[in-house]
Amino acid sequence: MRFAxxxxxxxxxxxxxxxxxxxxQAWGFWPVLGVIIGTGLLGVAxxxxxxxxxxxxISAELNAGRAPVAPLADSGLVFAAGAFLMSPGLIGDxxxxxxxxxxxxxxxxxxxxxxxxxxSSVIVRRSTVRRDNEDTTTIEGDWKRLDDDPGNRP
Numbered sequence: 001m002r003f004a005x006x007x008x009x010x011x012x013x014x015x016x017x018x019x020x021x022x023x024x025q026a027w028g029f030w031p032v033l034g035v036i037i038g039t040g041l042l043g044v045a046x047x048x049x050x051x052x053x054x055x056x057x058i059s060a061e062l063n064a065g066r067a068p069v070a071p072l073a074d075s076g077l078v079f080a081a082g083a084f085l086m087s088p089g090l091i092g093d094x095x096x097x098x099x100x101x102x103x104x105x106x107x108x109x110x111x112x113x114x115x116x117x118x119x120s121s122v123i124v125r126r127s128t129v130r131r132d133n134e135d136t137t138t139i140e141g142d143w144k145r146l147d148d149d150p151g152n153r154p
Contacts, residue, residue, distance in 0.1 A: 016089035023090060039093045043085030046100070050078045073109045 024032045057071035077099050084096030098104055 012091070013089075016091055019090050020088075035090070035093070036088050039085045039096070040088070043082040043087075043096060046085065047079065047082035050075060050082065069113075070109065073112065074105055077105045077108060 020032060020036075023035075054071070054075040057075065058068040061068035061071055081096040081099035084092040084099065099108075
């Protein structure tokens with residue numbers, strides 16, 4: 001576990017930095033900067049668009065009486081793609097672009113489902129609230145708070 005954390009927090013950023021330096025030497029500073037800014041803007045746009053679609057997909061699945069597992073997993077992978085695209089670096093950009101391909105997301109979703117099968121359960125229950133017999137009677141009148149009157153105190 002510690003080795004995995006070391007890879008994520010030390011080796012990956014160093015690898016991204018080395019690749020950016022190499023790309024800058026091969027293509028030049030401005031094209032590499034343009035790619036970084038362009039993919040960052042693409043990631044922001046994807047996250048904004050995806051935020052609204054997640055609620056719609058989940059609502060549709062719940063209304064159909066199904067657990068919204070596939071839309072949640074798909075949305076999570078698209079969010080991850082947007083986050084990879086927003087982070088500066090060519091490796092993250094590549095991962096983000098690959099995660100935007102629907103068949104790749106389906107493969108990852110199935111792999112995750114196979115790994116998690118049997119480790120969790122989902123129960124979907126529907127309930128409705130009926131308010132047919134609510135009392136809507138309004139009583140009008142004047143009132144006075146008696147405990148504010150010093151003469152009413154014991």
